[in-house]
Amino acid sequence: MNDMHLRDALLAAEPSSPELESRYRERLRDLTERGLTWPLRVAHGIGLLIALGTTIRCVFVFTQVAGHVAPVALAALGLAFVFSAGWVVATSVALVSGADRVFGNSAVRAWLIVGFAFLLAALMLWAGITAGDAAQGVRFMFFGLTFWCATGLPFLVFQLVSEMQARLRTDMLRLELAFAERVAARGEQS
Amino acid sequence: MATQVQVVRSVLLLARHRTGDRAAFGELVALWERPLLYYLRRLLATEEDAWDALQETWVRAFREQHRLRDERSLPAWLYTIARRVASRARERTRPAEPLPGDEAPGALPASEPAPDLSGFDALDVHRALATLSLAHREALTLHFLEGFSIAEIGAITGAAEGTVKSRLFHARHALRVRLEGEGS
Numbered sequence: 001m002n003d004m005h006l007r008d009a010l011l012a013a014e015p016s017s018p019e020l021e022s023r024y025r026e027r028l029r030d031l032t033e034r035g036l037t038w039p040l041r042v043a044h045g046i047g048l049l050i051a052l053g054t055t056i057r058c059v060f061v062f063t064q065v066a067g068h069v070a071p072v073a074l075a076a077l078g079l080a081f082v083f084s085a086g087w088v089v090a091t092s093v094a095l096v097s098g099a100d101r102v103f104g105n106s107a108v109r110a111w112l113i114v115g116f117a118f119l120l121a122a123l124m125l126w127a128g129i130t131a132g133d134a135a136q137g138v139r140f141m142f143f144g145l146t147f148w149c150a151t152g153l154p155f156l157v158f159q160l161v162s163e164m165q166a167r168l169r170t171d172m173l174r175l176e177l178a179f180a181e182r183v184a185a186r187g188e189q190s
Numbered sequence: 191m192a193t194q195v196q197v198v199r200s201v202l203l204l205a206r207h208r209t210g211d212r213a214a215f216g217e218l219v220a221l222w223e224r225p226l227l228y229y230l231r232r233l234l235a236t237e238e239d240a241w242d243a244l245q246e247t248w249v250r251a252f253r254e255q256h257r258l259r260d261e262r263s264l265p266a267w268l269y270t271i272a273r274r275v276a277s278r279a280r281e282r283t284r285p286a287e288p289l290p291g292d293e294a295p296g297a298l299p300a301s302e303p304a305p306d307l308s309g310f311d312a313l314d315v316h317r318a319l320a321t322l323s324l325a326h327r328e329a330l331t332l333h334f335l336e337g338f339s340i341a342e343i344g345a346i347t348g349a350a351e352g353t354v355k356s357r358l359f360h361a362r363h364a365l366r367v368r369l370e371g372e373g374s
Contacts (some may be wrong), residue, residue: 004193007335009312011224014231020241027245028219037253107210166209173202180194 036098044091051087058084070130073140076123083116110159117152121145196221201261208255219248222265225335226272232319232331233276233289243279247272266342269332273346290325291348307362310369318368326361333358 036044058081066074124144131137200221206214226247230240250271258267277289307315315334319327332338332346344354 006312006315007225010316010334011228013313013316014224014228015237016227017237020238024241024245028248163209166205170202170205170209173198173205177195177198177202180198184193184195 036094041095044095048088048091048095051084051091054084055081055088070127070132072123072130073127076120076127079116079120079123083120107159107163110155114152114156114159117148117155121148121152197262197265200264204255204258204261204264215252222268223248226268228335229269229328229331230272230276232327233273233324234279235283239279239283243272243275246275250275265336266338266346269336269338269346287324289347290328307366307369314369315365318365321368322361322364325357326364329354329357330361330365 058077062074062077062081065077121144124140124147128137128139128141128144131140200218203214203218203221207218223244227240227244230243230247231237234240234243247268251268254271258264273289280287280289319330322330328347329343332343338346340351340354340358343349343358344351347354349357
């Protein structure tokens with residue numbers, strides 16, 4: 001009897017209680033939801049405060065500039081409000097439930113930020129181009145470009161590089177696995 | 191050591207899990223839960239304790255995954271965590287009988303080869319394992335399940351290589367005696 005057969009036979013010889021096994025599986029299901037550690041709670045807390053501040057600021061700015069600026073600038077303001085308010089809700093849910101469902105996935109988080117930054121920068125550029133006052137237009141465009149360069153671009157580059165690295169690594173591992181399986185199958189045949 | 195296929199599959203699953211693939215951790219659990227349960231059953235008195243310890247093992251593995259430096263040593267790392275969990279459980283339930291640590295190795299006969307266990311029925315081996323001392327049972331279980339090297343078993347159990355070598359030799363000898371006794 002070879003070692004793998006002995007291993008399989010030993011594992012098959014071990015009896016197990018269905019009730020205990022189903023209880024274990026139930027508890028294990030919760031584990032795959034990412035639990036919040038203290039550093040993550042602190043990070044989420046900081047994010048929540050920033051998002052809350054941005055939401056309040058958006059409302060404040062809206063009450064001041066409504067009627068004085070182009071609709072596209074108001075749309076940008078509305079987008080910033082929706083994004084930061086959404087962030088407040090999502091982090092609050094994560095902090096209350098103790099599990100990170102949406103933001104636990106770094107890819108989802110990064111693409112949300114990139115998408116938001118792109119839309120906001122585009123709206124600001126548009127607002128700048130269509131602004132009647134040239135000085136204000138330049139300010140809008142400058143804000144849009146700065147925002148994109150400081151927020152969207154770094155996240156985009158980081159996310160693309162890490163996705164490429166991860167894909168390359170998993171592809172290499174899949175190749176190695178296929179090779180190892182082939183070698184094992186040959187070993188069993190001989 | 192565990193087969194190359196198991197090791198590479200585990201590393202791949204871990205890599206997928208780290209990139210946010212939620213199904214990957216479940217697949218990793220499915221790959222290792224049976225052998226880990228078998229090992230824990232050999233260390234703990236009841237099946238319930240073993241299932242609880244297995245669950246705790248996954249909780250810790252999940253939380254401490256960033257501490258795993260060499261991903262290829264994942265099988266040994268999982269067994270190390272399982273043993274640590276089992277050791278705590280035994281401290282609570284059987285404080286007088288802790289898991290074996292590192293003791294002075296027993297003498298190894300210089301000329302005698304390791305007893306051959308091939309040819310015996312796996313079910314008999316499974317039953318005979320239960321009759322061995324805890325230290326012997328543990329060393330042989332790790333050896334049979336994953337084919338861990340002396341150094342790996344030493345790292346998992348916290349015993350020196352000489353101790354592991356001696357335990358394995360005497361455990362094989364004791365197991366053979368039991369199996370031959372059953373056969374006759």
